[in-house]
Amino acid sequence: MTAPLIDVRGLRKFFPIAKGLFARVTGHVRAVDDVSFSVQEGETLGLVGESGCGKTTTARCILRAIDPTDGQVLYRTSGGEVVDLAPMSSAQLTPFRKEIQMIFQDPFGSLNPRMTLFDNVGEPLLVNGMRNRRERMDRVAELLRLVGLRPEFMHRFPHAFSGGQRQRIGIARALATSPRLVVADEPVSALDVSVQAQVLNLLLELQSRLRLTFLFVAHDLSVVRHICDRVAVMYVGRLVELAPTDAVFSRPRHPYTAALMRAVPVPDPRVSGVDGILKGEVPSPASPPSGCYFHPRCTFAEERCRREAPALQEVTPGHFARCHFAAELDLAVH
Amino acid sequence: MTHNAEPLLRVRDLRVSFQLDEGTVRAVDGISFDVFPRQVVGIAGESGCGKSVTMRAVLQLIDPPGRITAGEIIFRQDGRPVDLARVSPRSRQMRDLRGAQIALIPQEPMAAFSPVHTVGAQIVEAIMLHERLGRAEARARTVELFRDVGISMAEQRIDAYSWQLSGGLRQRAMIAMALSCRPRLLIADEPTTAIDVTTQAQVLGLLRELQQKYDTAIIFITHDLGVIAQMANYVVVMYLGRVMEEGPVDEIFHAPKHPYTRALLRSIPSLQTETRTALPVIAGTLPHPFNRPPGCPFHPRCEDIRRGSCDAAVPALHALGPRRAVSCFLHSDATEPA
Numbered sequence: 001m002t003a004p005l006i007d008v009r010g011l012r013k014f015f016p017i018a019k020g021l022f023a024r025v026t027g028h029v030r031a032v033d034d035v036s037f038s039v040q041e042g043e044t045l046g047l048v049g050e051s052g053c054g055k056t057t058t059a060r061c062i063l064r065a066i067d068p069t070d071g072q073v074l075y076r077t078s079g080g081e082v083v084d085l086a087p088m089s090s091a092q093l094t095p096f097r098k099e100i101q102m103i104f105q106d107p108f109g110s111l112n113p114r115m116t117l118f119d120n121v122g123e124p125l126l127v128n129g130m131r132n133r134r135e136r137m138d139r140v141a142e143l144l145r146l147v148g149l150r151p152e153f154m155h156r157f158p159h160a161f162s163g164g165q166r167q168r169i170g171i172a173r174a175l176a177t178s179p180r181l182v183v184a185d186e187p188v189s190a191l192d193v194s195v196q197a198q199v200l201n202l203l204l205e206l207q208s209r210l211r212l213t214f215l216f217v218a219h220d221l222s223v224v225r226h227i228c229d230r231v232a233v234m235y236v237g238r239l240v241e242l243a244p245t246d247a248v249f250s251r252p253r254h255p256y257t258a259a260l261m262r263a264v265p266v267p268d269p270r271v272s273g274v275d276g277i278l279k280g281e282v283p284s285p286a287s288p289p290s291g292c293y294f295h296p297r298c299t300f301a302e303e304r305c306r307r308e309a310p311a312l313q314e315v316t317p318g319h320f321a322r323c324h325f326a327a328e329l330d331l332a333v334h
Numbered sequence: 335m336t337h338n339a340e341p342l343l344r345v346r347d348l349r350v351s352f353q354l355d356e357g358t359v360r361a362v363d364g365i366s367f368d369v370f371p372r373q374v375v376g377i378a379g380e381s382g383c384g385k386s387v388t389m390r391a392v393l394q395l396i397d398p399p400g401r402i403t404a405g406e407i408i409f410r411q412d413g414r415p416v417d418l419a420r421v422s423p424r425s426r427q428m429r430d431l432r433g434a435q436i437a438l439i440p441q442e443p444m445a446a447f448s449p450v451h452t453v454g455a456q457i458v459e460a461i462m463l464h465e466r467l468g469r470a471e472a473r474a475r476t477v478e479l480f481r482d483v484g485i486s487m488a489e490q491r492i493d494a495y496s497w498q499l500s501g502g503l504r505q506r507a508m509i510a511m512a513l514s515c516r517p518r519l520l521i522a523d524e525p526t527t528a529i530d531v532t533t534q535a536q537v538l539g540l541l542r543e544l545q546q547k548y549d550t551a552i553i554f555i556t557h558d559l560g561v562i563a564q565m566a567n568y569v570v571v572m573y574l575g576r577v578m579e580e581g582p583v584d585e586i587f588h589a590p591k592h593p594y595t596r597a598l599l600r601s602i603p604s605l606q607t608e609t610r611t612a613l614p615v616i617a618g619t620l621p622h623p624f625n626r627p628p629g630c631p632f633h634p635r636c637e638d639i640r641r642g643s644c645d646a647a648v649p650a651l652h653a654l655g656p657r658r659a660v661s662c663f664l665h666s667d668a669t670e671p672a
Contacts, residue, residue, distance in 0.1 A: 050530040051501070162619055163381070192380035192557055192620075197601035197613040204610065219530060226603035227610065245609065263535040265560030267602055269583040272564075277539050278532045281500055333605075 003076045004038035005213050006062065006181055011035045011071035011086075013057050017286060029286045031057040033237040035071075036312075039181070044207065044214040046228035046245070048221065048260070050282055054237040055217050059183050061086075062215065063102055064093055075100075078180065098128050098177035105186035107166035111158040117144070117169055118154040124176040143172040147202060164195030168202065175206070185217045200227055221264050225249055233257045236293045237285045239312060243319035251332050253321035256294050258331035292323070300329060340410060341368035342519055342551050343392065348405035348419070350384070350391050359623040361387040361400070363575035363631075364670065366651060369519065374545060374552045376566030376583070378559060378598075382620055384575035385555045389521045392553075393432055394423040409519070411435060434464040437517035441524040443508040447496035453507045454492030457514050464515045479510040482547070484540060502533035509540065513548060520545075520552045526561065538565060559602055563587055568657065571595050574621070574631035577651050581658040591660040593638045630662070638664055 012035075014028040032054040039045045047055045061068040064085055073085040075096065085096065101124075104110035111120050121143055122136045130136050141151035147168040158166055167187065174182055187203070188196040204227065206212060218224050224231055224245075231248045233241040233256065241254040252258040259278040280297045283289050289296050295305040304324055312322045323329070350362040362384040369375050377385045390396050392407055407418040411431065421428050440446045447453055454476050461472040473492070480488035483506040496504055505525065512520055522541065526534040538561065545552055554565050562569055562583070569586040571579045571594065579592040590596045600614040607613075618635040621627055627634050633644040643663050652666035653659045660666075 050532060164619065193559065193598060194380060194601050194616040195619075197603070197615045200603065201612045201615060204612065221531070222603045222605050225605060225609055226607065226613070229610075249605065260531060261605065263531040264605060265535075265538070265558065265564045267560040267563045267587065267599070267604055269563045269566075269587050277535045279536070281502060281533075 002041070003074075003082055005041040005043075005076050006215070007038040007072075007074040007076075007082075008058075008062065009036050009072040009074065011058065011061055011073065012069045013054075013061055013066065014069045027286055029284075030237050030288070031285055032061065032068075033285075035234070035237075035239050037232050037239065037242055039213055039215060041076075041180070041213050042207075042211050043230065044216055044228045046224040046231040047215060047217045047234065048219065048224055048231055049234035050219065050260075052236075052282055052285065053234040054285070055234050056185055058234070059102075059185055059215060059217050063100060063183055064088070075181075098124070099179050100181045100183065101174040101177060101179035103167075103170055103174045103182060103184040103187045106190055107163050107170055108190075110170055111166060111173075113158055116155050116157055117149075120158065120169060121154075121173045121176055124173060128177055139176070140172075143176055144169075146175065146206070147172045162195075163191055164198060167191060167195075167199050171199075171202065171206070175210070178210075179212070181213045181215065183215045183217070186219070187216075188223060189218065189220060196223070203227065221261055233260070236283055236288050238293065238322065239320075240294065240322045241320065242312070243321075247316070247319050249333075251330075253315050253319060253326040253329070253331065254294075254323045255298050255300055255329065255331060257321075258333055259297075261333045294323075300325060339371055341408075342371045342410055343369040343553075344406070344408040344415075345388070345392070346406040346408070348388065348391060348407060349403045350387050350396060350400060351403050353399045353401070357624045360626065361575055361623070362391065363626075364405070365570075365572065365575070365577045367570045367577065367580055369551050369553060371518070371551055372545075372549055373568060374554055374566045376562040376569045377553060377555045377572060378557065378562050378569060379572035380557055380620065382574070382623065383572040385572050386523055387575075388572075389438070389523055389553065389555060392418065392521065393436060393438060394418060394421065394428050395432075396423075409436070430464070433460055433517075434515040435517055436519045436521065437512040437515070439505075439508055439512045439520065439522040439525045441527055443501075443504040443528075444496065446508060447504070449495060449497055451495075452493050453496050453499070453504075453511075454494075457492070457507075457511045460511060461514050476510070476514065479514055480507070482513070482544065483507070483510045484536075485510070501529045502536065505529060505533075505537055506540065509537070509544070513544060513550070516548060517550060520550045521555070522552060523555045524557070525554075527556070527558070534561075541565070559587075559599065560604075571598070574626065576631055576648075577659070577661060578632065579660045579662075580651075581654075581660075585658060591654070591665055592632075592662050593636045593664070594632045597635075597637070640664075643667075 013032040016025040017027045019026045049055045060066045068086050074082050075085050076082050118140050121140045125136050144151050188199050228245050230244050235256050241257045291307050292305045292310050295301040310322050310324045312320050314320050315326045346366045347364050352359040379385045402419050408415045409418050457476045458472040477488045485491050485506050526537050566583050569583050573594050578594045597616045629645040630649050633639050648670035649661045649663050650668040650670045651659050651661040652668045
């Protein structure tokens with residue numbers, strides 16, 4: 001088996017909490033705490049969790065938009081060589097930047113309103129050395145066609161487009177440099193239902209056409225289930241479950257994953273979704289609870305969960321969960 | 335459910351338009367629906383369908399250049415019908431109604447609370463404005479409301495500023511504020527869109543519970559059909575400022591009549607649909623508000639279009655039963671008077 005395209009090992013990102021006149025560091029927000037997972041080429045991994053769980057921070061560490069505190073981000077280059085992106089300087093990162101691109105959540109904030117589509121989509125090309133304007137125009141036209149927009153739109157400004165169309169423009173820009181890994185941070189959560197379906201279909205189609213690898217950060221489980229091959233669930237900076245999508249949805253092994261699934265309102269009035277609502281709030285990653293971080297909200301918590309932090313264990317092949325009782329609990333959500 | 339009672343709110347042929355330099359936007363173009371006491375009416379629709387503008391019209395909160403151009407908004411105030419469309423937005427009568435009889439839970443509680451006053455002070459102010467209560471009594475009621483909405487350490491939390499509270503607590507405080515004067519109608523405008531799923535489940539459960547306890551009618555505006563299915567008794571589906579279809583929640587989800595409703599229901603990925611396959615989509619895009627299509631607003635994207643009728647005349651909202659109506663030529667030839 002070839003090495004995964006991206007292999008994250010023991011990733012940590014702590015943000016210091018500074019207090020007082022001299023900004024003395026009084027503690028750390030453990031935004032990402034010992035996260036490990038890998039993504040195979042052509043695969044879509046969903047990174048799921050509530051706000052503040054560290055999913056976006058993890059994605060930003062992989063993109064090296066921020067510097068990880070600790071850990072490795074192993075990337076297999078197109079030459080087959082495995083490099084660690086985590087300690088690299090920005091000069092060292094330059095050749096890899098074009099291979100790892102991002103699609104943003106907000107289609108209104110992520111495009112420059114003063115630049116035409118040609119400039120918005122074409123800028124990554126210019127930065128990467130495509131100086132010839134004619135050549136760039138051809139490439140932008142090709143990209144716009146690829147995402148289902150008309151090439152004639154190239155000289156218009158983003159304000160002339162709807163939310164769904166702008167998201168297509170953002171996708172075209174991410175694909176401009178022919179990336180291998182695309183990190184999509186909540187790419188459809190700002191869109192209307194009917195538009196959301198169009199964009200999801202586009203992502204699936206582009207993936208099979210261009211053999212793209214996706215890291216899909218999202219909070220909407222029904223979207224994640226639809227698009228991802230595997231799912232990683234995060235809670236307070238830690239990975240609590242990692243498994244193939246079908247396995248997670250047919251039999252989640254962590255009570256938090258099951259609670260997340262039950263919280264999704266079912267679009268059918270005959271299915272009641274009132275029971276099993278998770279109580280309480282997500283603890284702060286600056287002062288997480290003892291033992292298992294989830295124990296104060298967990299209905300299955302026992303004395304052991306308060307004392308002892310569970311390790312991520314492989315319950316069935318390829319299905320990992322961070323729970324003392326992962327093997328025993330029957331958490332299937334009907 | 336039978337509804338022999340008079341409706342609490344009766345909206346008839348409401349029209350709201352915005353006069354802009356580029357042209358006129360008909361944001362709400364002749365919509366009608368009823369809200370009965372103790373009922374939860376869900377208004378479903380995508381951005382730009384006019385659902386929020388309709389609710390702002392009910393509260394007389396339409397800012398210029400917007401204007402209610404036609405229609406009736408009959409609200410039963412102490413058994414007496416009042417047409418809110420005829421009441422001046424700044425009048426004493428409207429100010430007495432807003433917040434007291436009809437309350438609003440806005441989408442963004444962060445923007446709705448003042449950051450320089452404590453949340454408690456803002457709720458106390460609302461209570462004292464509408465009711466003859468002293469400060470101490472108003473404060474006592476606020477503490478009680480905080481307990482009702484499930485905020486722990488209520489006595490301390492009412493002295494917190496909105497930015498000190500988490501998203502879920504802030505939305506709970508907003509609900510406490512909306513309920514502070516025991517309104518008869520609560521308008522919830524996408525109240526859970528900005529919060530996480532688990533918190534959303536808590537807030538929805540809370541709203542259901544409080545609705546029973548306070549006997550309030552709720553108009554629930556959302557684009558999330560899952561939320562509609564779980565919350566509403568009755569559903570109004572809107573598209574480009576018009577009602578496409580309305581009816582009891584079970585019929586909307588299990589026997590939708592309008593092609594738009596059907597297409598919308600098909601396009602949502604759920605925890606049941608087949609994975610990694612193309613989702614059925616609604617072809618085309620929402621037209622620009624300045625270029626409303628002639629005829630039925632949905633016809634350019636409709637699968638069941640009938641050339642010659644759908645693109646020529648606007649179908650009227652036709653009653654199929656006492657609490658069921660649809661505006662589509664597949665079901666009735668009735669047209670909207672030009």
